[in-house]
Amino acid sequence: MSGALPSHILVSALLKRVNDSGGMGMVRAKGDADSGSILLILNENNGISKVMERAFGPLGTTILVETGPADASDVAAREAYWRKRRDRDPDLWVVELDIASAERFAAETITLG
Known part of the structure; x- marks a missing residue:
């Protein structure tokens, strides 16, 4: 066993931190609770978006x-990207955050586990 925290714990902690700080976070697709990869759609308040992965x-x-x-701000391209990834990897978590x-927030939370 690697000692890393399970994916569902990392995602839960990230969503709680974001929501407690006045932002909004949501799970777009739930992956494997213990070892699923985590893909993040990060939307800044200034309209900039990024797609990142742990x-x-x-x-x-x-x-x-x-x-x-x-161009992660291209919503259609971003949606197509994560859906295609999810089709290939059903264990993948997809989490979207809307916060400055x-x-x-993501780095401080999910790179710890």
């Missing part, structure tokens, strides 16, 4: 990597 960095630490369509500093 991954392992070169030193074995957990990091966030930008992924998805070139969305990437910071």
Whole structure:
């Protein structure tokens, strides 16, 4: 066992932090409770969007990597991207956050587990 926190705990903690800070977070697709990958749709209050995924960095630490369509603000492209990913990986969690500093909230919460 790796000692990493289960995906559902990380997602739950992230949603609680975001919602408690006045933002909005929602699960778009629920993945495997213990070991599902986590894909994030991060919407900043200024209209900028990013798609990021929790991954392992070169030193074995957990990091966030930008992924998805070139223009994450293109809602149709973003939706098509995550749905295609989800079709290939039914264990994938898809979480959307609407809050200022969305990437910071995500990094502080889900890179710990």
